[in-house]
Amino acid sequence: MDTSNGVLLPFYDPDSSIVYLCGKVLTAGQGGRGWMEMWRAWSGSLLNRLVLQGDSSIRYFEITDEPPFVHYLNTFSSKEPQRGMGFMPKRGLDVSKCEIARFYKLHERKCEPIIMTVPRKSDLFQDDLYPDTPGPEPALEADEWLAGQDAEPVLISLRDGYVPPKHRELRVTKRNILDMRPPSGPRRSQSASDAPLSQQHTLETLLEEIKALRERVQAQEQRITALENMLCELVDGTD
Numbered sequence: 001m002d003t004s005n006g007v008l009l010p011f012y013d014p015d016s017s018i019v020y021l022c023g024k025v026l027t028a029g030q031g032g033r034g035w036m037e038m039w040r041a042w043s044g045s046l047l048n049r050l051v052l053q054g055d056s057s058i059r060y061f062e063i064t065d066e067p068p069f070v071h072y073l074n075t076f077s078s079k080e081p082q083r084g085m086g087f088m089p090k091r092g093l094d095v096s097k098c099e100i101a102r103f104y105k106l107h108e109r110k111c112e113p114i115i116m117t118v119p120r121k122s123d124l125f126q127d128d129l130y131p132d133t134p135g136p137e138p139a140l141e142a143d144e145w146l147a148g149q150d151a152e153p154v155l156i157s158l159r160d161g162y163v164p165p166k167h168r169e170l171r172v173t174k175r176n177i178l179d180m181r182p183p184s185g186p187r188r189s190q191s192a193s194d195a196p197l198s199q200q201h202t203l204e205t206l207l208e209e210i211k212a213l214r215e216r217v218q219a220q221e222q223r224i225t226a227l228e229n230m231l232c233e234l235v236d237g238t239d
Contacts, residue, residue: 011087015131016100017063018073022085023055056081058103058114076114080107090133095158100129130158 007024058076063069084106093099103114120126135156140149 009085011085011103012063013090013101015090015133016129018060018101019063020058020060020087020101020103022058022082022103024082024084058085076116078105078114082106083108090130091135091156091158093158095125095130095161096123098126098129125159132157 009022009024011020011022012018013020056078060073060075062071062073064071082105086104086106088102088104093102098118098120099115100118101116103116105112105114118126118129132155134153137154139151139154
């Protein structure tokens with residue numbers, strides 16, 4: 001189809017059956033060879049052309065089912081070589097201007113859009129230029145695809161322009177953390193009457209247990225005192 005001294009970047013538009021061939025500039029060290037090997041393989045003049053010139057054109061062909069199957073259409077050329085190329089999906093084109101392709105040409109320090117249109121006098125929607133095209137919604141989930149299933153892409157219409165699907169709206173409520181502070185004012189101790197019923201019941205139970213422990217301690221103290229007195233009497237009697 002074409003010959004070039006750079007890296008081939010093909011883009012195919014299935015809606016219009018057009019393939020675009022872009023060439024990427026060849027820089028030093030690409031292709032798996034270093035400077036010394038490239039110098040030995042080619043002369044210095046050819047090496048300079050490979051490194052400095054690169055490709056600055058986009059050639060496009062129409063693909064058909066009849067021989068010769070590939071038909072040359074035209075070539076877009078510019079002055080500066082391209083270091084990379086991006087292709088806009090069909091749903092991102094301007095249908096009101098009969099835009100059929102949009103490229104993003106990468107330069108050394110900038111990105112240049114390249115727009116291709118079909119001249120039409122009518123302002124109506126061109127059905128032949130914009131058939132239903134694949135949309136952003138996937139036809140299969142990842143698990144289904146891994147299981148071996150296959151499905152046709154989900155198509156969308158560009159008649160009214162591309163309308164992105166409605167996603168769940170994300171609402172963010174901003175709150176001031178200062179509004180969550182307790183009200184300022186004189187602190188007061190919480191009385192028993194202000195406490196909940198469950199806290200009052202727990203407090204009463206604790207007081208009863210403390211009272212029972214005190215009575216038990218007093219009884220043990222009395223018993224210890226009596227035992228000490230008996231021990232003293234026994235010691236005195238043996239003497």
